[in-house]
Amino acid sequence: MSDVLLPSADMAYSTPDAQGFYGPYGGTFVPETVIPALQELATSYQEAIEDVTFLEEFISLLRDYVGRPSPLYRADRLAEASGLGAVYLKREDLNHTGAHKINNTIGQCLLARRMGKKRVIAETGAGQHGVATATTAALLGLECSVFMGVEDIRRQALNVYKMRLLGAEVVPVADGQGTLADAVTAALRHWVERVEDTFYVIGSALGPHPYPQMVRYFQSVIGSEILGQMEEKRIAHADAVVACIGGGSNAIGTFYPFLRDVPAEDRPLLIGAEAAGLGLDTDRHGAALTKGTPGILHGFYSYLLQDDEGNPLEAYSISAGLDYPGVGPEHSYLKDEGLVRYETVTDAEALEAFALLTRVEGIIPAIESSHALALLPRLAAELGPDATVVVTVSGRGDKDMDIVREAGLGG
Amino acid sequence: MDSAGTGGSPHSLSSPGAPTPSASSSAAEASFGNPLAPAPAASRLRAAFLKGRPALITYVMAGYPDRATSLEALRAAARGGADVIELGVPYGDPLADGPVIAEAAAVARAGEGGFGLIHAIQVAEAFIRDPGVDHAPPVVAMTYMNPVMRLGLKETAGRMRAAGIAGVIIPDMPPEAAAPWRQVSQGIDTVFLTAPTSTPDRLAIVTAASSAFIYCVSAVGTTGERESLAAGLSDQVERIRLHTDLPVAVGFGVSTAAQAAQVAAIADGVIVGSAIVKRQADPREVETFVRGLAAAMRG
Numbered sequence: 217m218s219d220v221l222l223p224s225a226d227m228a229y230s231t232p233d234a235q236g237f238y239g240p241y242g243g244t245f246v247p248e249t250v251i252p253a254l255q256e257l258a259t260s261y262q263e264a265i266e267d268v269t270f271l272e273e274f275i276s277l278l279r280d281y282v283g284r285p286s287p288l289y290r291a292d293r294l295a296e297a298s299g300l301g302a303v304y305l306k307r308e309d310l311n312h313t314g315a316h317k318i319n320n321t322i323g324q325c326l327l328a329r330r331m332g333k334k335r336v337i338a339e340t341g342a343g344q345h346g347v348a349t350a351t352t353a354a355l356l357g358l359e360c361s362v363f364m365g366v367e368d369i370r371r372q373a374l375n376v377y378k379m380r381l382l383g384a385e386v387v388p389v390a391d392g393q394g395t396l397a398d399a400v401t402a403a404l405r406h407w408v409e410r411v412e413d414t415f416y417v418i419g420s421a422l423g424p425h426p427y428p429q430m431v432r433y434f435q436s437v438i439g440s441e442i443l444g445q446m447e448e449k450r451i452a453h454a455d456a457v458v459a460c461i462g463g464g465s466n467a468i469g470t471f472y473p474f475l476r477d478v479p480a481e482d483r484p485l486l487i488g489a490e491a492a493g494l495g496l497d498t499d500r501h502g503a504a505l506t507k508g509t510p511g512i513l514h515g516f517y518s519y520l521l522q523d524d525e526g527n528p529l530e531a532y533s534i535s536a537g538l539d540y541p542g543v544g545p546e547h548s549y550l551k552d553e554g555l556v557r558y559e560t561v562t563d564a565e566a567l568e569a570f571a572l573l574t575r576v577e578g579i580i581p582a583i584e585s586s587h588a589l590a591l592l593p594r595l596a597a598e599l600g601p602d603a604t605v606v607v608t609v610s611g612r613g614d615k616d617m618d619i620v621r622e623a624g625l626g627g
Numbered sequence: 628m629d630s631a632g633t634g635g636s637p638h639s640l641s642s643p644g645a646p647t648p649s650a651s652s653s654a655a656e657a658s659f660g661n662p663l664a665p666a667p668a669a670s671r672l673r674a675a676f677l678k679g680r681p682a683l684i685t686y687v688m689a690g691y692p693d694r695a696t697s698l699e700a701l702r703a704a705a706r707g708g709a710d711v712i713e714l715g716v717p718y719g720d721p722l723a724d725g726p727v728i729a730e731a732a733a734v735a736r737a738g739e740g741g742f743g744l745i746h747a748i749q750v751a752e753a754f755i756r757d758p759g760v761d762h763a764p765p766v767v768a769m770t771y772m773n774p775v776m777r778l779g780l781k782e783t784a785g786r787m788r789a790a791g792i793a794g795v796i797i798p799d800m801p802p803e804a805a806a807p808w809r810q811v812s813q814g815i816d817t818v819f820l821t822a823p824t825s826t827p828d829r830l831a832i833v834t835a836a837s838s839a840f841i842y843c844v845s846a847v848g849t850t851g852e853r854e855s856l857a858a859g860l861s862d863q864v865e866r867i868r869l870h871t872d873l874p875v876a877v878g879f880g881v882s883t884a885a886q887a888a889q890v891a892a893i894a895d896g897v898i899v900g901s902a903i904v905k906r907q908a909d910p911r912e913v914e915t916f917v918r919g920l921a922a923a924m925r926g
């Protein structure tokens with residue numbers, strides 16, 4: 217078994233700047249009360265990732281507790297069914313707790329402990345980040361509260377139960393639509409009140425600086441492993457690398473090492489899949505990059521679904537992890553710079569991809585991840601039957617059984 | 628992709644930097660290099676603190692429960708003896724506000740098929756034109772950053788000036804991010820907030836950036852009524868005074884006449900929000916309540 221790759225320090229692709237801006241996006245737009253805490257966090261984070269002891273503990277937990285590296289699996293029957301030469305699945309679904317989220321929670325909870333905080337809070341949509349945080353808190357002996365919208369509590373009952381078993385408090389958020397954006401707001405407000413003794417473990421590559429950079433760092437293990445595994449398996453070239461976009465953490469973790477370490481001329485197409493929900497011509501979707509306009513939400517500037525008065529709009533997706541009205545700021549920058557392409561996938565297309573992977577490979581993906589898988593037939597049409605595509609399967613679908621059953625899959 | 632119109636992006640926020648003495652001395656460049664611009668020359672807001680007694684600053688949510696009633700509530704506050712009116716702009720994700728103000732914002736937003744920044748400025752203008760008292764107290768708009776970005780920084784400043792608004796409070800715009808707003812907001816005071824968590828370094832930055840007065844957030848948390856004032860409040864005010872000669876007004880959690888009197892003994896201004904918004908549906912109640920606050924502070 218190869219060693220987990222150490223994410224190397226930021227080099228040529230040098231975002232963000234010292235204030236946390238990715239081009240015009242990102243920054244710190246929060247009340248003064250939490251600014252000292254964010255500055256302390258930025259300093260502690262920087263010190264931690266330059267400290268070999270911290271990194272060794274992070275990497276050994278990823279290896280021995282999470283089970284990394286996750287396999288890069290060659291899915292031949294899926295390739296054939298999609299009309300592609302080769303499809304490789306980056307199996308984040310095989311991680312402990314079933315998704316990529318734990319890479320980040322281990323990093324942030326280790327940092328919380330290093331900073332002397334005894335209590336962590338988190339927001340969650342699908343419940344995956346909540347479960348990952350509750351798990352890591354149990355592991356490290358931290359007190360844990362998870363904020364979750366009431367609608368998501370309904371959609372993801374199993375994960376709610378898991379969090380409680382793990383010893384976390386699940387705080388229902390009834391504001392707004394009762395989904396992920398409301399949970400982030402509730403967690404941020406709570407943090408404003410308890411900033412002195414509480415560490416906020418944000419679950420995606422979003423929020424005020426330094427969160428997007430920090431989450432990218434902890435999730436970059438995904439892309440770093442892919443690059444190493446491609447070399448090991450003598451995969452000379454991939455035509456495209458695909459990941460789904462909620463807040464954008466599994467995607468930036470997948471893409472960042474390609475942006476940083478692979479010269480532009482050798483770089484595969486990097487493609488993010490946003491949720492088109494019931495369709496982009498309806499107002500029931502979560503496609504901030506495709507349909508949004510730049511604005512500020514939850515402390516950072518990025519593409520955002522907003523109304524004429526600048527209020528955030530409700531986002532929708534069949535997957536609780538993708539219905540966020542904003543998106544991590546680095547993706548806005550990557551879109552404007554043309555470094556990553558962003559496409560959208562409807563609920564129906566995602567369900568179809570879910571069913572296909574399940575039937576031809578015996579792998580049940582998360583509905584979030586199914587949005588990335590749904591791009592495969594399109595890529596076959598675009599790149600031809602010999603193309604090689606890598607897809608990050610960000611999580612497994614156990615949590616989604618009720619939803620797919622409601623949607624009529626499997627009879 | 629500049630959908631925010633004239634507002635543009637906060638790109639230049641990324642490098643406000645420190646004032647550079649070696650930079651060109653042309654006026655435009657000087658103000659770009661130094662986001663910590665001085666107060667407008669004849670600040671109407673500053674004048675409200677020069678009455679020889681602590682100022683009473685009352686927060687009213689524009690559009691709550693509807694446009695007409697909120698205008699009446701402003702007049703009621705003025706009649707009751709408010710020295711400054713803080714006019715809240717309804718916004719959908721008010722991170723610094725507690726339940727009373729957040730819920731009032733939600734009700735206000737639902738009015739007129741979308742009540743927001745433009746409408747709030749109209750309410751201010753109507754009040755300033757016809758305040759129902761001899762001299763309208765100056766109006767400071769309290770808005771979050773995104774409505775301003777959406778309308779455009781320059782457009783917002785232009786409309787505020789035209790309406791006669793004297794200043795703004797933007798709780799999620801830290802001084803480091805204020806340079807673009809500074810550049811377009813001449814004649815409008817920008818009041819920044821200190822927090823109980825502010826370090827001495829932060830206090831230096833916030834007080835240097837603020838004009839007219841300093842908004843001292845008395846408690847860690849969001850706006851809303853509290854049983855008692857934060858412990859150590861007078862120390863907090865004194866720590867701010869080490870950095871500035873500007874008046875210091877205290878807000879967040881001041882909700883009774885007795886608390887207002889306590890704060891008036893240690894600060895230059897008393898800001899009352901949720902306790903007024905709670906009564907806003909009945910402007911007569913607002914007037915009585917504000918009169919009681921003023922009497923307690925001045926008694």
Ligand SMILES: Cc1ncc(COP(=O)(O)O)c(C=O)c1O
Pocket residue numbers: 315316341342343344345419420421460461462463464465466467536537538582584585610611612
């Ligand atoms: C399995 C899975 N994939 C993807 C996401 C979306 O998050 P992100 O875009 O940050 O990777 C989630 C979020 O809950 C998730 O649970």
